[in-house]
Amino acid sequence: MPIAPTEESLQLLLRARLILSHALEHASQKTEFDNMLAILGLDNTVEYILRCIASHLDLETKTGKSFDIIDLASLAATINKTLGELSEIHLPYLGEIKLLRQTRNLVQHGAIAPYADLERFSTITQRFFDKVLKTIFGFRIEELRISSVIDDKHTKEFLRTAEMSIDVKNWLEAIVASRNAFENEYFKRIKHFDVSISLYPILVYAMEKLEFASGGFQTIKEELELSYLGVNSPDYRHFKEYIRHIPHEYCSEDSWGETVMQRAWTKEDAAYCYNFAANTILRWQARDKEKLYTPKLDKEYVFDETIAGINLSKDSEGGCSYYFHDDKLYLFYTTKHKKRLFEKLEKSKIYEYRTVRFVDGEKEEEYEEQIELRGKHIFLATNNPERWGIVIWYRTMEDMVQQENQPDRE
Numbered sequence: 195m196p197i198a199p200t201e202e203s204l205q206l207l208l209r210a211r212l213i214l215s216h217a218l219e220h221a222s223q224k225t226e227f228d229n230m231l232a233i234l235g236l237d238n239t240v241e242y243i244l245r246c247i248a249s250h251l252d253l254e255t256k257t258g259k260s261f262d263i264i265d266l267a268s269l270a271a272t273i274n275k276t277l278g279e280l281s282e283i284h285l286p287y288l289g290e291i292k293l294l295r296q297t298r299n300l301v302q303h304g305a306i307a308p309y310a311d312l313e314r315f316s317t318i319t320q321r322f323f324d325k326v327l328k329t330i331f332g333f334r335i336e337e338l339r340i341s342s343v344i345d346d347k348h349t350k351e352f353l354r355t356a357e358m359s360i361d362v363k364n365w366l367e368a369i370v371a372s373r374n375a376f377e378n379e380y381f382k383r384i385k386h387f388d389v390s391i392s393l394y395p396i397l398v399y400a401m402e403k404l405e406f407a408s409g410g411f412q413t414i415k416e417e418l419e420l421s422y423l424g425v426n427s428p429d430y431r432h433f434k435e436y437i438r439h440i441p442h443e444y445c446s447e448d449s450w451g452e453t454v455m456q457r458a459w460t461k462e463d464a465a466y467c468y469n470f471a472a473n474t475i476l477r478w479q480a481r482d483k484e485k486l487y488t489p490k491l492d493k494e495y496v497f498d499e500t501i502a503g504i505n506l507s508k509d510s511e512g513g514c515s516y517y518f519h520d521d522k523l524y525l526f527y528t529t530k531h532k533k534r535l536f537e538k539l540e541k542s543k544i545y546e547y548r549t550v551r552f553v554d555g556e557k558e559e560e561y562e563e564q565i566e567l568r569g570k571h572i573f574l575a576t577n578n579p580e581r582w583g584i585v586i587w588y589r590t591m592e593d594m595v596q597q598e599n600q601p602d603r604e
Contacts, residue, residue, distance in 0.1 A: 537572065572585075
C-alpha cells in the first residue's frame with residue numbers, strides 16, 4: 195500500500211467523485227428537497243468508494259469472502275477488518291459512516307430533510323474520500339479531476355483552470371473558466387443542430403420586421419437547444435444568474451453589460467458553477483455516439499469568400515447557407531473585428547460577394563455577384579475565444595432583375 199489504480203479503477207473513482215460533486219451541488223442549494231438528495235448522494239459516494247476498494251484490491255479473491263453486502267455500516271466494518279488483516283490499514287470515520295447511513299435511512303424511509311448535520315456529513319465524506327485515496331490508491335482527491343477524462347483539449351484546459359482556481363481560492367476565476375468550458379461545448383454541440391439552423395431565418399426576419407418579437411424567438415431557440423442537450427433547466431438558469439454577474443473585463447466588450455455582484459464571491463458560487471459545467475459536459479461526452487462513418491471527398495475543396503470587401507477565409511467558420519425563391523441567407527461565425535465591419539453594412543445597399551474555389555490547392559473558379567443586403571442578425575456565441583455568429587439576408591441583383599422582368603399576373 196498504496197497501490198496505483200488501474201485504468202478501470204480510475205474510472206470507478208472518477209464516478210465516485212462525480213457522485214460526490216453532484217451531492218455537494220445539491221448541498222449548496224439549501225432547500226429541504228436538495229438537502230435530502232445531498233444526504234442520499236453522500237451515502238452513495240461512501241458506498242461506491244468502499245466497493246471500489248474491494249474491487250481494486252481484489253479482496254474477494256484474497257479472502258474468499260463475499261462483499262456483496264447491502265448495509266453500508268456492515269460493508270465498511272468488513273472491509274476495515276480485512277484491510278487490517280492484510281496490511282494493518284484501517285478505514286477512517288467508521289462511526290460517522292454508520293451515522294450517515296442511519297441518517298440516509300431516515301431520509302429515504304422517513305421522509306426526513308436533515309439540515310443541521312449536512313455540512314458535517316459533506317466534510318466527513320470529502321475527508322474520507324481523500325484519506326482513502328492517499329492511503330490505498332496513492333494520490334489526493336484534488337488529483338482526481340473531471341478535466342482528466344474530457345476529450346476536447348480546449349474544454350479540458352478551461353476545466354483544469356477552474357479546478358486550479360478553486361484550489362487557490364480564486365472563486366471568480368473558477369467561475370469564468372467554468373463559463374468558458376460550458377460555452378464552447380454548448381456551441382460545438384448546437385452549431386449544426388437542425389432546429390437551431392431552421393430558426394435563424396425567422397430571427398433575421400424578426401430583427402428587421404418585428405424587432406420586438408426577436409427576443410421571443412431567441413428564447414424559443416435556446417429552450418429547444420437545452421431540451422435537445424438534456425440540460426436541467428432550473429440548474430441552467432441558476433448557472434446563468436452567476437454568469438450575468440461576471441465583471442465586464444472577463445466578457446466580450448460588445449456584449450450586454452454585467453449585473454454588478456453586490457457581495458463577495460464565495461466558495462459555494464465557484465463550486466456550483468464548476469460542478470454544473472463539468473458534470474453537464476461529462477454527461478454530453480458520455481452520450482456521444484460514434485459516427486457511422488467520416489465522409490471522404492476525392493479532392494480537397496477550399497472556398498475563399500469576400501463580402502463587401504471583408505474576407506472570410508481566415509478567422510471565420512462556416513455555418514449554413516439558405517436558398518429560398520428570391521432570398522438567400524448565410525450563417526457564419528467570425529471574430530470581433532470582422533463582426534464590427536459587418537455591423538457597418540447598411541440595409542438596402544448593394545455590395546459585392548466574391549467567391550474563389552480551389553481544388554487540391556489550384557484555383558478552379560472565381561465568381562462575383564452584386565447583392566442587396568436586406569437584413570442581418572449578430573449574436574455572441576462564445577466569450578473565450580470571442581466568437582460572433584452572423585446571419586446575413588440578401589438578394590442577388592440577378593434575381594432582382596429576373597423578378598422585375600417577369601410579366602404581371604392577373
